[in-house]
Amino acid sequence: MIPPRLEIRNIASSYDGMKVLKDISLSVKPGEFVSILGPSGAGKSTLFRLLTGTKSPDAGEIRVDGKMLGDASPAFAFMPQRDALMPWRSIIDNTTLGLEVQGMSRKQARSRVQPLFAEFGLAGFEQHYPAGLSGGMRQRAALLRTIVQERPMLLLDEPFGALDALTRAGMQRWLEGMWMRHDWTAMLVTHDVREAVSLSDRIYLLSPRPAEIIRVVDIPLARPRVLGGTAGAEAAAIEHSILETLLNLTEDMKP
Numbered sequence: 001m002i003p004p005r006l007e008i009r010n011i012a013s014s015y016d017g018m019k020v021l022k023d024i025s026l027s028v029k030p031g032e033f034v035s036i037l038g039p040s041g042a043g044k045s046t047l048f049r050l051l052t053g054t055k056s057p058d059a060g061e062i063r064v065d066g067k068m069l070g071d072a073s074p075a076f077a078f079m080p081q082r083d084a085l086m087p088w089r090s091i092i093d094n095t096t097l098g099l100e101v102q103g104m105s106r107k108q109a110r111s112r113v114q115p116l117f118a119e120f121g122l123a124g125f126e127q128h129y130p131a132g133l134s135g136g137m138r139q140r141a142a143l144l145r146t147i148v149q150e151r152p153m154l155l156l157d158e159p160f161g162a163l164d165a166l167t168r169a170g171m172q173r174w175l176e177g178m179w180m181r182h183d184w185t186a187m188l189v190t191h192d193v194r195e196a197v198s199l200s201d202r203i204y205l206l207s208p209r210p211a212e213i214i215r216v217v218d219i220p221l222a223r224p225r226v227l228g229g230t231a232g233a234e235a236a237a238i239e240h241s242i243l244e245t246l247l248n249l250t251e252d253m254k255p
């Protein structure tokens with residue numbers, strides 16, 4: 001049997017004795033798109049810190065393709081919450097950064113990255129600087145820099161949080177198309193219910209800190225998830241039910 005791409009078992013994590021993640025278990029199969037949905041401050045970014053190895057869990061274990069994290073080669077291509085493009089580097093030099101850090105020459109890195117510029121809607125902007133690009137373009141450049149590292153799994157931390165609603169919707173549709181075409185395995189962290197429903201095969205709902213998984217929601221909607229029509233009504237019903245669960249947790253917000 002093929003092991004899950006990612007398996008997280010009974011993870012707990014804290015900062016200086018403050019419990020952040022209480023008991024998190026989840027698993028992601030190759031090719032799945034899974035979201036972690038929860039309130040701000042729940043510990044979503046902390047979970048990614050545990051995966052990328054910048055923080056160690058207090059308890060529990062993390063396996064990638066059946067192997068304990070750390071024994072495997074770097075497993076995750078991580079796109080942080082802020083786009084983190086370097087303002088003094090051109091777009092192409094930003095997108096090659098991860099490869100250069102891994103030891104690839106700039107020339108070789110450029111030839112790997114260049115063919116992807118069109119698909120990422122960045123053709124013609126290779127020599128521009130981040131400040132000259134729209135928010136959506138900057139996020140696509142950050143994602144391009146992330147995916148060219150060809151790691152087994154993509155981690156996206158609220159990638160569209162800073163974008164206006166229309167740009168965000170466009171980016172979500174584009175990301176779904178890219179995920180379908182490239183057969184990525186992806187985990188998205190978000191506090192946006194609609195975003196999670198429109199992108200995910202499955203959603204794990206987190207309680208406020210110390211976070212536990214309070215509900216697992218499978219999203220059986222056909223892809224691509226076009227807006228409107230009966231699919232739109234089905235998606236809206238799922239969104240509604242998720243919102244109910246999340247609102248029931250925040251007693252102080254009750255009318």
Ligand code: ADP
Pocket residue numbers: 015020038039040041042043044045046047209
């Ligand atoms: P989320 O991404 O879900 O908004 P985080 O994982 O960033 O939440 O943070 C969870 C909790 O841990 C918050 O209360 C936050 O203030 C706290 N926290 C995050 N990073 C640190 C840190 N480096 N040191 C101490 N506390 C932190």
Ligand code: MG
Pocket residue numbers: 044045046081157
């Ligand atoms: Mg966060």
